[in-house]
Amino acid sequence: MTTARSGETTAAPPAVLAGRGLSFHYPDSAPVFTALDVEIAAGDVVGVLGPNGGGKTTLLRLLSGSLTPSAGEVRLGGERVRRGRRELTELRRRVQLVFQDPDDQLFSASVTQDVSFGPLNLGLDKQAARERVEWALDALDITGLAEQPTHLLSYGQRKRVVLAGALAMRPSVLVLDEPTAGLDPEGVESLLETLEGLRAAGTTLVVSTHDVDLAYRWADSVLLLNRGVLAAGRARDVLGDPALLSAARLRPAWAPAAGRALRAAGVLAADAPDPATPEEAARLLEGGGADDAA
Numbered sequence: 001m002t003t004a005r006s007g008e009t010t011a012a013p014p015a016v017l018a019g020r021g022l023s024f025h026y027p028d029s030a031p032v033f034t035a036l037d038v039e040i041a042a043g044d045v046v047g048v049l050g051p052n053g054g055g056k057t058t059l060l061r062l063l064s065g066s067l068t069p070s071a072g073e074v075r076l077g078g079e080r081v082r083r084g085r086r087e088l089t090e091l092r093r094r095v096q097l098v099f100q101d102p103d104d105q106l107f108s109a110s111v112t113q114d115v116s117f118g119p120l121n122l123g124l125d126k127q128a129a130r131e132r133v134e135w136a137l138d139a140l141d142i143t144g145l146a147e148q149p150t151h152l153l154s155y156g157q158r159k160r161v162v163l164a165g166a167l168a169m170r171p172s173v174l175v176l177d178e179p180t181a182g183l184d185p186e187g188v189e190s191l192l193e194t195l196e197g198l199r200a201a202g203t204t205l206v207v208s209t210h211d212v213d214l215a216y217r218w219a220d221s222v223l224l225l226n227r228g229v230l231a232a233g234r235a236r237d238v239l240g241d242p243a244l245l246s247a248a249r250l251r252p253a254w255a256p257a258a259g260r261a262l263r264a265a266g267v268l269a270a271d272a273p274d275p276a277t278p279e280e281a282a283r284l285l286e287g288g289g290a291d292d293a294a
Contacts, residue, residue, distance in 0.1 A: 267284050
């Protein structure tokens, strides 16, 4: 679970990654946010949602060490991350940031060269690096692309190669900026299946997205940002509140509205969870009856 407030202290489970009193502003601009606290519990999928310019990507970059806060601190495993080279290197190894556009991170001629870049920079020998590359390619189901030139890959394939490069670093936390952007529905479901496998293996995921429905059905907890914290908590509690989503300039989640309509029609039991997808709602309608859905 993630908890966050501006200027408040909130009880939470032990955090694998946290920000304390984070403030940041770009040159000649107003602060993106001030005194922001955030905690990421180990093993969670955490959704970060908000409008463009609301601070999502800035927060991800602060937590992964690619930006330095104007004030406040980042904590990794409960320990403050100091700004020395050794400490920042360790943060960036254990917290891997994957950008929205894969072309921002692909720079080697072949898939294997690109995925092996990080492990080799850690000082691993060639055999150890090769084993990591093979493991990461297998985890992303792209072993067959190992010797392909990166410039000939499809957009979805390039996304998977960048993610494999991050995985090859064996991070504790994967931080993903709009990972489903630009993917077709089948590509989205395939990527989610892969990410769910990583979560099941113990990887913590922090995911920024504009897709309220995706976060509602997949995230454990969410953080709503709009140049400050609007809300934080369990995904279905926060994203089931239309007023909060309006304040974050996001449309209402589909599932709660569908659940209310299905209950009113007697198709869904009063205590049954909302349908996660339109396909699930269609199956409920075809099956017909609250008793079948309970």
